[in-house]
Amino acid sequence: MNMNERIAAWNEEAQQCACGHQHRVVDMLIHLEAGAIQRLPGYLSEQGYRQVTVVYDRHTFRAAGSDVLSSIREAGMHVDEIALPENRTGDIIADEAAIVQVMLGVRLESQAVIAVGSGTIHDLVRFVCSKMNKPFLSIPTAASVDGFTSAGAPLIVSGIKQTFQAVPPEAIFADMNILEQAPQVMTAAGFGDMLGKYTSLADWIVSRDLGGEPFCPVAYRMTEEALHTCIDHVQAIAEGRAEGVAVLMDALIVSGISMLIIDHSRPASGGEHHLSHILEMDLMQAGERPVLHGAKVGVACALITVKYKELAQTSGEQVFGIYDQLPEASQLIAWLEQVGGPVTTEQLGVTPEMVEHAFNTAHTLRPRYTGLRYINEVLNTRLG
């Protein structure tokens, strides 16, 4: 089955799911293949778009943006460009300033906005498109994150990382020729984001059983299968081969869709993501350069696995038995190392104080009952 047939099957299954969640019918065209971006001009004309806007940065212009612009122009359409400027350290941050830059560049006449890049550019474009009520099209340039196909836009507002519900892409053109060329650190980050599903899925069981939170078996299974496929292909992903990158991108797309179906990040984001968000804010506050999202998530997943296994052993609560089934932290680290990602907090540029701060505060970031929340609110209170 190709991706669009799989989406149809998930939609059908989700419509019959009685879990209590609302299930969104996912209507998204997905091209995941070599040469996918060549389909873009034809798609634009089918949709009747004559004026579009393309958003990119210095790196993604070279990777895909320049080809995208010329193919749209050759098809006789009007295209505006937004080249996102980098900050002093050469990074792009999805904050208020960047949001305004995108908004100023999108003319009212523009009929669609095309994001060319990794997660940050996608988050900015999806947010602006939701505010300006315009369709958003996705051209990923690296298999680095699972957010491409979701609706949530993680943005830094007033120094705090928050996820805003925005819009999913109307279509995604994931071109293997481009994704395969991405630096291995980006691919490794995508793998780290997928590895984090071990703890996010386990936390979802805990949220359900201890917090009485909604649980969708369809979204759970989609994410679990995507994770296992990645683990089965870890060697191909490590070598950056087309086969491996295609498996990883497929998994990231599926993970994004699982969040989209239930309009919640539960399947894909648990305690490991909450830790990662605090580390991101602390790094920013310390004036350090940002670290790839998936790189932080991968390391945080290994760190929290140690705590979760302890919890399973010592708490006596049956619900935490799910953490016993997690792979050993040493195995998680070995996989991260194999694909070429960072494995220690030092490699992330994170200090021991930042790690401690994250462990003590990350559970307050989202209203979710996770193992991390239990450790902080029940265990530590009892001990203290």
Ligand SMILES: [Zn+2]
């Ligand atoms: Zn993530």
Ligand SMILES: [Zn+2]
């Ligand atoms: Zn459901």
